[in-house]
Amino acid sequence: MPRMRPLRIALLFLFTLTLHAQSIDTKAVDALMLRTLKDWKIPGAAIAIVKDDRIVYVQGYGTKDAGGSDKVTADTLFQIASTSKAFTSTALAILASEGKLSFDDPVREHLDYFHLSDDCADANVTLRDIVSHRTGVSRHDELWDNSPFSREEVVRR
Numbered sequence: 001m002p003r004m005r006p007l008r009i010a011l012l013f014l015f016t017l018t019l020h021a022q023s024i025d026t027k028a029v030d031a032l033m034l035r036t037l038k039d040w041k042i043p044g045a046a047i048a049i050v051k052d053d054r055i056v057y058v059q060g061y062g063t064k065d066a067g068g069s070d071k072v073t074a075d076t077l078f079q080i081a082s083t084s085k086a087f088t089s090t091a092l093a094i095l096a097s098e099g100k101l102s103f104d105d106p107v108r109e110h111l112d113y114f115h116l117s118d119d120c121a122d123a124n125v126t127l128r129d130i131v132s133h134r135t136g137v138s139r140h141d142e143l144w145d146n147s148p149f150s151r152e153e154v155v156r157r
Contacts, residue, residue: 024049024057033061044072089131103128114155 029049037045044062048055060072095101104126107114116122121135129135147154 026057026059029057030059030061033059037062043068044076046072046074046076046078048074085131092127092131101127103131111155113152 049057058074
């Protein structure tokens with residue numbers, strides 16, 4: 001067993017180096033975020049740093065509203081506007097590349113409560129139509145923005 005001690009020390013040393021290489025200079029991140037908020041005149045923001053599918057740092061900065069006192073936290077919800085379209089399309093593309101769906105699948109194959117008022121369009125609308133905004137359905141932004149409706153209810157309406 002005495003010969004195992006150098007191995008243990010070497011493994012501990014390598015483990016420490018690995019942890020150190022993956023560490024984040026949180027003070028530098030915080031300084032960068034605070035400078036960015038000031039330079040861009042942003043009241044608040046939150047960040048998450050992800051490495052290898054694991055959150056390694058998460059922090060909120062500033063306030064939710066200009067001049068407000070409600071602090072931004074790691075759990076503060078933000079509207080992300082049209083960037084959700086890119087996330088959704090990317091997620092669908094990943095699922096399509098894995099063979100789990102096709103962009104030419106009828107929407108109702110994956111969302112059974114989705115219906116359009118026009119029978120022909122309803123029968124033929126595909127995932128590709130939805131992500132290409134070629135269904136003819138108007139935006140209905142105010143239906144979901146700050147409404148009490150669930151996502152399913154918004155889609156049904």
